[in-house]
Amino acid sequence: MFDDWxxxxxxxxxxxxxxxxxxxxxxxxxxxxxRPVGSTGILEDxxxxxxxxxxxxxKRNGGRPPYIGDRASLVVLILLAREGRPLLITEMGxxxxxxxxxxxxxxxxxxxxxxxTRIRTQMAV
Numbered sequence: 001m002f003d004d005w006x007x008x009x010x011x012x013x014x015x016x017x018x019x020x021x022x023x024x025x026x027x028x029x030x031x032x033x034x035r036p037v038g039s040t041g042i043l044e045d046x047x048x049x050x051x052x053x054x055x056x057x058x059k060r061n062g063g064r065p066p067y068i069g070d071r072a073s074l075v076v077l078i079l080l081a082r083e084g085r086p087l088l089i090t091e092m093g094x095x096x097x098x099x100x101x102x103x104x105x106x107x108x109x110x111x112x113x114x115x116x117t118r119i120r121t122q123m124a125v
Contacts, residue, residue: 021083021085021091022098023099024099024101025079025095025099025101026101026103027101027103027107029104030100030104030107031107033075033082034071034107036078037075037078038071043070043071043074046070047070068096071108075108076095076096077092079095079099080092
């Protein structure tokens with residue numbers, strides 16, 4: 001699936017260290033998954049599409065900020081796809097809840113991509 005992308009195929013280290021859906025994603029894995037998200041310009045396209053949809057619907061910017069931003073969602077989907085896991089919301093939730101190392105989570109939290117404080121508060125309720 002990602003064979004054409006430079007460095008996106010599973011490395012020997014990843015294959016040897018993979019222990020299933022409970023293994024941790026180190027910073028290097030999160031950075032690797034983040035690379036195509038940042039380089040393709042997809043985030044700008046998503047923002048433009050959302051603004052266009054709001055305008056067509058006659059809505060304004062408002063409401064709660066998202067718990068999980070577009071960037072973090074796309075990175076998690078790439079992480080799951082690289083493992084051949086199903087691209088389901090429940091799988092994404094498991095990844096965000098348990099799998100990133102603290103450094104990987106910091107990268108996901110950049111630019112408001114993931115609000116771990118709000119997520120932890122909601123999970124505690």
